Amino acid sequence: MYNTIAAEEMGKPSVAVSNQTYLVEEGSAASGRGMPGVRVVWDSIHSEEWVDDRDSPERVEAGVDPLLDTIIDALTRPLTDEEKSPKEKEPEKPSRIFFQGSLEEVNQFFYRRGWSDGLPVIPPTDEAVAEMLTGTDLLPDHLITKLGPRQGKATMEKVAVNAVMAGALPVHLPVIIAGVQALPERATRWDNYQDSQGSWVPFWTINGPIRNDIHVNSGIGIFSPGDIANAAIGRAMGLIIKNIGGIRKVIEDAGAFGNPGKYTMVTGEDEEESPWEPFHVERGFNKEDSTLTVMFPNNFNWTFPMGLMGADGILTPLVSNVRGFGLSIIMIPPGAAKILAQEGFTKQKVKEYIAEHAVPMSPMMRPDSEDSDEPPLMPMPPKPNTDHMMVLVAGGPGGLYIASGAWIQWQEYVIKKIELPKAWDKVVAKYKNMIPIYAKY
Amino acid sequence: MSNKLMVLDPVGQPTGIFGRRLDVDSPMFAIHDPTYQPRDTAEALSSLKMAERLDTLEGKTVYLVNTGFAGAREFLEEVRDWFSRNRPDVKTVLKNKTSSMFTDEPELWKEIQENGDAVVFGVGG
Numbered sequence: 001m002y003n004t005i006a007a008e009e010m011g012k013p014s015v016a017v018s019n020q021t022y023l024v025e026e027g028s029a030a031s032g033r034g035m036p037g038v039r040v041v042w043d044s045i046h047s048e049e050w051v052d053d054r055d056s057p058e059r060v061e062a063g064v065d066p067l068l069d070t071i072i073d074a075l076t077r078p079l080t081d082e083e084k085s086p087k088e089k090e091p092e093k094p095s096r097i098f099f100q101g102s103l104e105e106v107n108q109f110f111y112r113r114g115w116s117d118g119l120p121v122i123p124p125t126d127e128a129v130a131e132m133l134t135g136t137d138l139l140p141d142h143l144i145t146k147l148g149p150r151q152g153k154a155t156m157e158k159v160a161v162n163a164v165m166a167g168a169l170p171v172h173l174p175v176i177i178a179g180v181q182a183l184p185e186r187a188t189r190w191d192n193y194q195d196s197q198g199s200w201v202p203f204w205t206i207n208g209p210i211r212n213d214i215h216v217n218s219g220i221g222i223f224s225p226g227d228i229a230n231a232a233i234g235r236a237m238g239l240i241i242k243n244i245g246g247i248r249k250v251i252e253d254a255g256a257f258g259n260p261g262k263y264t265m266v267t268g269e270d271e272e273e274s275p276w277e278p279f280h281v282e283r284g285f286n287k288e289d290s291t292l293t294v295m296f297p298n299n300f301n302w303t304f305p306m307g308l309m310g311a312d313g314i315l316t317p318l319v320s321n322v323r324g325f326g327l328s329i330i331m332i333p334p335g336a337a338k339i340l341a342q343e344g345f346t347k348q349k350v351k352e353y354i355a356e357h358a359v360p361m362s363p364m365m366r367p368d369s370e371d372s373d374e375p376p377l378m379p380m381p382p383k384p385n386t387d388h389m390m391v392l393v394a395g396g397p398g399g400l401y402i403a404s405g406a407w408i409q410w411q412e413y414v415i416k417k418i419e420l421p422k423a424w425d426k427v428v429a430k431y432k433n434m435i436p437i438y439a440k441y
Numbered sequence: 442m443s444n445k446l447m448v449l450d451p452v453g454q455p456t457g458i459f460g461r462r463l464d465v466d467s468p469m470f471a472i473h474d475p476t477y478q479p480r481d482t483a484e485a486l487s488s489l490k491m492a493e494r495l496d497t498l499e500g501k502t503v504y505l506v507n508t509g510f511a512g513a514r515e516f517l518e519e520v521r522d523w524f525s526r527n528r529p530d531v532k533t534v535l536k537n538k539t540s541s542m543f544t545d546e547p548e549l550w551k552e553i554q555e556n557g558d559a560v561v562f563g564v565g566g
Contacts, residue, residue, distance in 0.1 A: 003506065003508060003562045004560070004562050005489075006550060007492075007550075007553065007560040007562070008489070008490075008491050008492045009489055010492075010550065010553065010554050011492045011493075012492055012504075012553060012554070012557055012558065012559055012560050013491075013492045013493070013494045013495055013558075013559045013560075014492065014559065014560040014561070014562065015560075015561055015562070016562045016563070017516065017561060017562065017563035017564050018563075018564055034489045035489045035490075035491065036489075036490070036491055037491065038491075060515050060516070060518075060519045061519055063516075063519075064516055064519040064520060064523065065519070065523055068520065068523050068527075071520070071561055072498060075494060075495055075498065075503070075559045075561075076494050076495050076496065076497060076498060077494055078493075078494050079491055079493065079494060083491050084490075084491070096449060096450065097447050097448070097449060097450075098448060098449060098450035099447075099448050100445050100446065100447045100448070101445060101446065101448075102444055102445060102446065103446065106446055106448050110448075110451075115451050115452065123446045123448045124448050124449045124451060125446050125447060125448055125449070126447065126449065129449055146453075147453065152452070152453025153453050154453055155453075157449070158451065158452075158453050161449045161450070161451045162451050165451060239451065243451045243452050243453060244451075244452070244453030245453070246453070
C-alpha cells in the first residue's frame with residue numbers, strides 16, 4: 001500500500017490491486033502515513049497460484065478483465081467527502097492508569113483489547129512499573145524513540161509497562177531498551193520484516209558480561225522454555241512491537257503462517273567456552289561491553305555431522321543448511337568450535353568455507369525473463385556473502401543450528417551497546433537468585 | 442477493593458492519529474524510509490491529501506507498476522493489453538520495480554511524477 005500512498009502524495013490518482021493474501025487492513029497503512037485512505041481493487045487470484053500467461057492466457061484474461069471497470073472507476077470517480085476532507089480526529093488524551101480489576105479481569109481486558117500475545121500477562125501496576133524502572137536511569141517520560149509503522153512513542157514508562165506484562169525483571173530492562181533503540185535503525189528493515197507474509201522473527205543475540213549478570217542461556221536448550229531472561233526479553237520486545245510499534249496480527253502483520261519465534265528468540269554467546277572472539281568484539285566493541293544484536297530470520301534448521309569426522313563433519317552440514325543468501329546466524333556449540341579451531345578455522349574461515357562450498361542458488365527468475373528486461377523476482381548474489389554471516393558459539397553438544405533470513409539480503413545486523421544504570425550491581429544482587437533449581441529425583 | 446489492581450496503559454501514543462511528515466521538503470519517494478516517516482501527531486501536523494481523480498482517462502498516461510509479487514506481471518500485462526484492445530485512447534506504460542517490492546524506487550517515482558497521470562500498482566500495492 002505504501003507505493004500507492006507515495007503516488008497519491010505526488011498528486012497522481014492511484015489504485016492498488018491486491019489479492020486475497022493481503023487481507024490486512026489497508027486503512028491502517030494509509031493512516032500510518034497520514035493519508036485519508038487508499039483505493040484498493042481486490043483481485044480474485046491467490047498469490048500462491050502461479051498463473052502463467054503462456055500456459056493459460058484465457059485464465060489471466062478471465063481473471064483480469066472484469067476488474068478493469070473497477071480499476072478505471074478508482075482512478076476517475078471523484079473523491080468522497082471523507083477522502084477529500086477527512087474528519088479531524090480528536091486529540092488523544094492518554095490516561096496513564098487505564099483499568100482497575102482483579103488479575104483475571106485485567107488479563108481478560110488486555111486480551112480483548114488486543115494488547116497481549118495470547119498468554120497471561122503480569123498486570124502493569126504502578127508498583128510493578130516503578131520496580132521495573134529500577135533497571136534504568138532514564139526517567140519515565142524519556143522518549144527513547146518512536147516505533148513504526150504507527151510511530152508510537154516508546155517512552156521509558158511505556159517500555160517498562162510492556163516489560164512488566166512480559167514477566168521481565170528489572171535486570172532485563174537495559175537489554176530491552178537496547179532492543180527498542182535497535183529496531184528503528186533502517187538497516188534492520190524491521191518495518192518490512194515484522195509485518196511480512198514471510199513471518200520473520202526478531203532474533204536477539206546478547207554479548208558481553210551482562211549475559212552472566214542476568215543468566216542468559218547460551219548452552220543447552222537455548223530456545224526451549226525455562227530461562228526467564230531468554231523468555232521474557234523476547235516476549236517484552238514482541239509486546240513492544242505490537243503495542244507501541246502498532247504491528248498487530250492480521251491488521252498490520254500479514255504473516256501467512258506466523259512464527260512461534262515471535263514469542264521470543266533470544267540467545268547469548270558462550271564467550272567463556274568459545275575459542276574465538278565474541279561477535280561484539282568482531283564488530284568493534286570491547287569485550288567488557290555488553291551488546292544486543294538483532295536480525296530477522298524466518299528459517300531455522302538443526303543439523304548434525306551425519307557420520308563425518310572432524311572439521312568436515314561440522315562444515316559440510318553447515319554448507320547444506322545455510323538457506324538462501326540472506327543473513328545467516330550459524331550457531332556452533334563449544335565442542336565443535338574447538339575442533340574447528342584446532343584445525344585452524346577462525347570464525348572468518350568458517351564463513352569463507354561456507355561461501356566457497358555453497359551450491360549456487362538460482363535467482364527466482366521468470367521462465368521467460370532471460371529474453372526480457374524484467375528483473376528477477378528475487379535477485380540473488382552468486383555466492384553467500386561472508387559479511388552476511390554471523391557465527392556464534394552457542395548451544396548444547398550434539399548438533400549445529402542455523403537461522404537464516406532466507407532469500408532476503410537487504411537487511412543488516414544491527415548491534416547496540418547495552419547501557420547499565422549506575423546502581424546496576426545493586427539491581428543484579430537483588431535478582432541474582434532468580435534461577436530455576438530443579439529438584440533431584 | 443483491595444484485590445483490585447490498577448494497571449497502566451501499554452499502548453504507545455499516538456495510537457491512531459498521524460500527520461504529515463515534519464520535514465515537508467523531504468522527498469516524496471522516501472515513503473519506505475523510516476527516517477522520513479511521520480514524526481508527530483495530527484495535532485501538530487496537517488494530513489496528507491489524496492490526489493484529485495481524473496475526469497476521464499482519455500488521452501492520459503497510466504503507469505502500470507509491477508511491484509514484484511507473484512502474478513503481478515501477468516496481471517498488468519493483461520491490463521495493458523485490455524487497454525490496447527478496448528481503450529486505445531489511453532496510453533499505458535508498464536514498469537517493473539527494479540529492486541524489490543520492499544525497497545524504494547526514486548527514479549521510477551520521478552518518472553511517474555513527470556510523465557504519468559495515474560498509477561495502477563499490482564499486485565500487493
